[in-house]
Amino acid sequence: MKRFLPLVLFSAMVIVFAAMLLDGDRNPAEINSVFIGQPAPAFDLKGLRSQDGRLSQTHLADGQVKIVNFFASWCVPCRAEHPALMALAERSDIQVYGIAYKDAERDSRAFLSELGDPFDKIGVDLNGRVGIEWGVTGVPETFIVDGAGVIRYRHLGPIIGDSLESRLLPELKNITRANHETQSGKKD
Amino acid sequence: MLGEVGHVALILALMLSFIGMTLPHVAANRGDERIMRYTDRITLGVFFMVATSFAALTIGFLISDFSLRVVAANSHSLKPLLYKITGVWGNHEGSVLFWALNLSIFGAAVVALGQNLPIRFRSRVLAVQMLIIFGFILFMLLTSNPFDRLNPAPFEGNGLNPLLQDPGLAFHPPMLYLGYVGLSVAFSFAIAALLEREVTPQWARWVRPWTLAAWVFLTGGLALGSWWAYYELGWGGWWFWDPTENAAFMPWLVATALLHSAIVVEKRDALRSWTILLAIVAFSFSLLGTFIVRSGIVTSVHAFATDPARGIFILVFLALVVGGSLLLFALRAPEMKGGGLFKVVSREGALILNNVLLSVYAAVVLIGTLYPLLNEALTGTQISVGPPAFNFFTIVLMSPLIVAVGFGPLMAWKRGQIGRVTKWLLPALSVAIIVMVATYWSSIGGVLLTAFGVGLGGWLLVAVLIEVHRKLKIGTGSRRSLGYRLKAVKRSEWGMTLAHGGLAVMIFGIVISEAGTSETIAAMKVGDEVRVGAYDFEMTKVEPYVGPNFTAVQARFNVREDGELIAELTPQNRLYHDPIMPTTEASIHPLISGDLYATVGEAAINDRWRVRLYFKPFISGIWLGTFMMVIGGLISLSDRRLRIGTVQQPQKVAG
Numbered sequence: 001m002k003r004f005l006p007l008v009l010f011s012a013m014v015i016v017f018a019a020m021l022l023d024g025d026r027n028p029a030e031i032n033s034v035f036i037g038q039p040a041p042a043f044d045l046k047g048l049r050s051q052d053g054r055l056s057q058t059h060l061a062d063g064q065v066k067i068v069n070f071f072a073s074w075c076v077p078c079r080a081e082h083p084a085l086m087a088l089a090e091r092s093d094i095q096v097y098g099i100a101y102k103d104a105e106r107d108s109r110a111f112l113s114e115l116g117d118p119f120d121k122i123g124v125d126l127n128g129r130v131g132i133e134w135g136v137t138g139v140p141e142t143f144i145v146d147g148a149g150v151i152r153y154r155h156l157g158p159i160i161g162d163s164l165e166s167r168l169l170p171e172l173k174n175i176t177r178a179n180h181e182t183q184s185g186k187k188d
Numbered sequence: 189m190l191g192e193v194g195h196v197a198l199i200l201a202l203m204l205s206f207i208g209m210t211l212p213h214v215a216a217n218r219g220d221e222r223i224m225r226y227t228d229r230i231t232l233g234v235f236f237m238v239a240t241s242f243a244a245l246t247i248g249f250l251i252s253d254f255s256l257r258v259v260a261a262n263s264h265s266l267k268p269l270l271y272k273i274t275g276v277w278g279n280h281e282g283s284v285l286f287w288a289l290n291l292s293i294f295g296a297a298v299v300a301l302g303q304n305l306p307i308r309f310r311s312r313v314l315a316v317q318m319l320i321i322f323g324f325i326l327f328m329l330l331t332s333n334p335f336d337r338l339n340p341a342p343f344e345g346n347g348l349n350p351l352l353q354d355p356g357l358a359f360h361p362p363m364l365y366l367g368y369v370g371l372s373v374a375f376s377f378a379i380a381a382l383l384e385r386e387v388t389p390q391w392a393r394w395v396r397p398w399t400l401a402a403w404v405f406l407t408g409g410l411a412l413g414s415w416w417a418y419y420e421l422g423w424g425g426w427w428f429w430d431p432t433e434n435a436a437f438m439p440w441l442v443a444t445a446l447l448h449s450a451i452v453v454e455k456r457d458a459l460r461s462w463t464i465l466l467a468i469v470a471f472s473f474s475l476l477g478t479f480i481v482r483s484g485i486v487t488s489v490h491a492f493a494t495d496p497a498r499g500i501f502i503l504v505f506l507a508l509v510v511g512g513s514l515l516l517f518a519l520r521a522p523e524m525k526g527g528g529l530f531k532v533v534s535r536e537g538a539l540i541l542n543n544v545l546l547s548v549y550a551a552v553v554l555i556g557t558l559y560p561l562l563n564e565a566l567t568g569t570q571i572s573v574g575p576p577a578f579n580f581f582t583i584v585l586m587s588p589l590i591v592a593v594g595f596g597p598l599m600a601w602k603r604g605q606i607g608r609v610t611k612w613l614l615p616a617l618s619v620a621i622i623v624m625v626a627t628y629w630s631s632i633g634g635v636l637l638t639a640f641g642v643g644l645g646g647w648l649l650v651a652v653l654i655e656v657h658r659k660l661k662i663g664t665g666s667r668r669s670l671g672y673r674l675k676a677v678k679r680s681e682w683g684m685t686l687a688h689g690g691l692a693v694m695i696f697g698i699v700i701s702e703a704g705t706s707e708t709i710a711a712m713k714v715g716d717e718v719r720v721g722a723y724d725f726e727m728t729k730v731e732p733y734v735g736p737n738f739t740a741v742q743a744r745f746n747v748r749e750d751g752e753l754i755a756e757l758t759p760q761n762r763l764y765h766d767p768i769m770p771t772t773e774a775s776i777h778p779l780i781s782g783d784l785y786a787t788v789g790e791a792a793i794n795d796r797w798r799v800r801l802y803f804k805p806f807i808s809g810i811w812l813g814t815f816m817m818v819i820g821g822l823i824s825l826s827d828r829r830l831r832i833g834t835v836q837q838p839q840k841v842a843g
Contacts, residue, residue: 003521006465007514010472014507016562017479021499076346127790128770 039150040068040143041133045123048100048108055097055123061149063183065176067096068143069119070131072103073111075139081158082115088164089118094172098122101131101139144172147179191256194244195335198285201237201292202325204230208318212311216383227311228299234321235292242276242289245334249276255341258282258334263345266737274358277365280482280498281334286362287478288324290369291317298373305394312380313373320372323505331498354420363409364436368474370402371439374446375471378464379513382520387460392453395467397825399446404821406440411814418807419774426810429578434557435477438550442470445546448539456536456601461524462543465517472510473550479506480557534604538596545589552581583637590644590695593688594651598658612658613651620647641699648692656685683824690816697809701782704805711796721803723784724748725757730788730797738764740773743788743797747777754779757786759799783807 044056060066069085071078089096098119100108105124112119125131134143134151144153153171155163208230215223245258249272254260262279263272271278277286295317302310328334377395381387413436418426427433446466452459479502530536556578594616598609610617624643628636659681660673668676706721717726726746733742740760747755755777762771777784782805789798 003461003518006469007511007518010510010514013558014503014511016558017503020561021503129790 036151036154039148040145041130043123043125043130043133045099045125045130048098048105048122048124052121052123055099055121057149059121060097060145061147063147063179064095065147065172065179066145067094067172068099068145069096070099070101070125070134070136070139070141071111072101072139073107074103077158077160078111078140079115080160081140082118084159084164084168085118086116089120093176095120099125099130101125101136102128142168144168144175146175147183190244190248190253191335191337194241194248195333197237197241197244198325198329198335201234201241201288202322202329204237205234205318205322205325208234209315209322212315213383216308216312221307224307224311227314231292231295231299231314231318234318235296238285238289238292238321238325241335242285245282245285246273246276249273252345253341254343254345255337255339256334257336257338260338260342260345264737265344268736270355270358277362278358281328281332281336283361283365284324284328284332285334287365287369288321288328290365291321291324291372294369294373295321298376302394309380309384309386312383313376316376316379317372320376320509323509327498327501327505331501354416360409360412360416363405363412365409367402367404367406367409367436367443368439368471368477370398370405371443371467371471371474373398374402374443374467375513378467379516382464382513382516385520385523387453387464387524389454389457392450392463396447396450396454399443399450399467399470400821400825403440403443403447404818404825406436406443407814407821408818410436410440411811411818415811419776420771426807429556429575431557432477432481434553435473435480438553438557439470439473439477441546441550441553442466442473445543445550446470448542448546452536452539456530458530458536459540459543461517461521464524466543466547468510468513468517472506472513473554475502475506475510479503530601531603533599533606535596535599535601537604538592538599541592542589542596545585545592549581549585552585553578556581587640587644590648590691593691594648597655597684597688598651612654616647616650616654619650620644622646635703638699638703641695641703645692645695645699648695649689652685652689652692655688659685679827680824683820683822683827685820686823687817687820690813690820692813693809693816694813697806697811697813700809701804701807704782705807706803708801710799710801712799713794713796718801720801722749723754723803725786725801727797727799733760735762738762741788741791741797743786743799745775745786745801747784755784757784759786759788761788761790778808781805 040057040060042057044054047053047055060068067088085096088094096118098121100122102125103111104126108122108124123130131139140158142155142159143151146152152175153168155168159168208227211230212224212227215221215227245256247253248256248259249263250269252259252263252265252272254263258279258281259275262282263275267275275282277283295314298305298310298313298317302313305313374395377391377398381391413433414426417428446463449459449463449466453463479499482498482502594613595606595609598612620643623646624639627642628639659677660670661668662670708718708720708725710716710718712718712727714727714730717724719725724747726748727743728746729744731742731744733740740762742758742760745757745759746753747757757775757777759775760773762773763769764771772787772789774785774787776786782803785800785802785804787800789800791797
């Protein structure tokens with residue numbers, strides 16, 4: 001039955017592929033991030049708006065769970081995901097930080113005044129350095145950082161379709177719960 | 189309007205190819221030759237439709253018709269003309285259309301050049317080709333339509349990834365596609381042969397030129413791709429064992445094996461079922477590569493935008509086409525008992541060794557590429573197989589192959605005499621040993637592995653020369669003139685010699701550049717001088733530079749050897765505008781002894797710039813060697829015995 005061997009090996013391979021493709025939880029871009037579970041890389045950025053001051057990794061480690069969104073006015077998918085960010089901004093329990101990636105300040109401001117400003121704090125990453133440190137492969141990209149400043153989740157590409165409901169919000173809920181537990185553990 | 193023309197042509201091509209993939213089989217089963225003859229016209233019709241569609245998309249890019257989504261997403265009105273054209277296949281949808289175009293070109297080529305093939309056989313071949321085209325067009329129309337419209341159309345496009353705005357990149361994917369698609373012809377021939385139960389030496393003769401053409405394209409495409417990586421990515425490397433590179437490398441390995449095993453079928457009527465299997469596997473690897481790159485199942489620097497629907501479609505298509513052909517193979521295998529008998533020590537034996545090593549190597553690369561996936565599926569943890577593992581297997585498996593390449597062409601068919609051939613090869617052996625010892629004692633590397641690699645290269649180069657020497661019967665007292673003897677050697681033999689020689693040159697390039705590279709990473713300011721190997725790099729200037737669609741920081745280096753100016757290097761750190769993206773442009777100055785290589789990175793503090801400076805000895809040998817292989821393949825292809833139209837009835841050509 002040697003002659004069936006190529007067919008058998010090939011079939012086994014197809015089954016593995018099919019299993020991986022149909023596994024909805026698997027996102028090849030996610031597993032690639034070595035940053036998950038690591039503290040956010042150090043950075044110190046100029047703020048975009050007058051009230052922002054500076055934005056650095058210490059702001060991320062203040063006990064609150066945060067969403068960090070890399071955006072740019074020149075990026076079309078960023079426009080597409082903007083309503084999702086605005087929806088997140090409505091919620092008082094989450095802080096949304098923005099990092100304007102390789103974008104002139106004037107353009108970023110115009111972008112936000114046109115579409116609305118969902119951000120609690122905005123840093124200007126003009127040369128893209130922070131993006132590189134965070135391993136951003138393209139804008140938009142969204143991270144969830146826990147209260148200790150550790151990156152817990154990474155979402156590649158725009159938050160559109162059902163990805164807010166089915167991915168980001170459940171992750172956010174879990175991370176917030178875990179964060180509460182560690183925070184209250186500290187207080188005891 | 190343009191979009192509609194392209195779209196309609198694509199739909200017509202789909203319908204026509206459906207007829208083309210079914211009708212010939214019906215006709216063949218009925219033995220109706222009249223219907224079989226229609227296959228030619230259907231094939232040409234499909235070619236015409238796909239070409240129209242491709243032309244429509246190309247015009248869309250040229251006139252920047254942003255109502256086409258693909259154009260808006262990947263082009264820009266200010267982009268240089270060349271990159272507007274290459275933008276056509278620089279994106280997922282366009283590249284699939286380009287695949288389909290190449291498939292239909294090869295189909296038309298079979299019609300044009302294969303008129304001497306028996307009509308039954310030709311129509312079967314074309315029907316298989318049509319099946320593949322049908323699959324690709326259906327894939328486009330269902331999941332990746334290049335003629336999707338945007339309404340309202342944007343005023344400006346998004347631009348093309350600047351890494352792709354480079355001549356090396358503009359031309360390596362199309363070369364690779366031609367190679368992948370060329371293998372589809374070998375595949376179609378194999379399936380037709382299985383269906384017709386005609387796996388004969390004649391079949392091998394038909395299939396060889398197509399395989400050779402595909403192999404030439406693959407070799408050229410891989411060489412250009414690694415050249416692009418070498419000077420555009422700015423890492424100083426040229427091969428990274430990236431899944432996408434492996435996806436192109438595996439079909440090349442199998443195609444190389446197929447080239448050699450088809451010789452055995454043609455000359456000795458042995459290895460029939462193995463050769464058929466290789467023809468199936470070679471094209472399967474091409475499809476598998478497509479799947480790996482486009483399904484998003486692995487992450488890679490080359491990956492296209494991913495979409496699960498596409499992955500599922502390609503997987504189903506792969507399962508049907510490859511699974512179906514392997515099933516057909518298994519069913520017909522018992523009928524393909526080979527004819528010619530031979531001893532283990534013989535030309536056939538050497539070619540089998542070649543096949544075994546290349547196939548095992550291809551399997552190792554496949555496992556290395558997929559192992560992280562498999563591991564993840566079984567254990568849920570992520571690992572990666574790094575270059576050290578790949579390099580280890582390359583050395584273990586390819587070293588014996590290179591030794592065997594020295595022996596193979598000198599061996600007689602059926603029964604060789606290893607003692608005699610070894611005696612002929614004694615000069616090669618001595619050169620290998622001398623070079624090995626010399627390298628070990630000299631300063632190049634001082635590492636045993638380097639010495640071994642250089643020795644292997646020396647062995648092969650001298651063995652090739654010995655083979656030429658014997659071929660020309662120099663010193664045998666032959667009374668024929670040298671000119672006559674030169675002419676008597678067939679072109680395909682010269683092709684082989686050149687390709688094997690190219691392999692030797694490539695080995696030198698790889699081994700010497702790997703071992704002897706001098707590298708310095710420094711933060712330099714204007715006026716600083718750094719010594720790299722035997723060369724002094726002086727940073728003379730850092731200046732702004734304005735290109736057509738980018739701005740850059742350009743550094744100037746004067747390179748001196750013993751105080752004498754020998755080169756000026758001007759690496760750039762570019763920032764493209766649409767989309768905004770930084771790229772590194774290495775500046776390379778080739779010397780006979782090696783390449784001077786410089787890149788400039790970001791500004792560091794105190795007016796200093798991060799730079800990488802290299803001297804890479806004999807690295808151009810890698811591309812010189814592959815170039816020799818390509819030329820060897822082309823010379824062999826020009827051999828009239830192999831010329832595609834003249835295979836069936838040679839006496840007609842004579843008359």
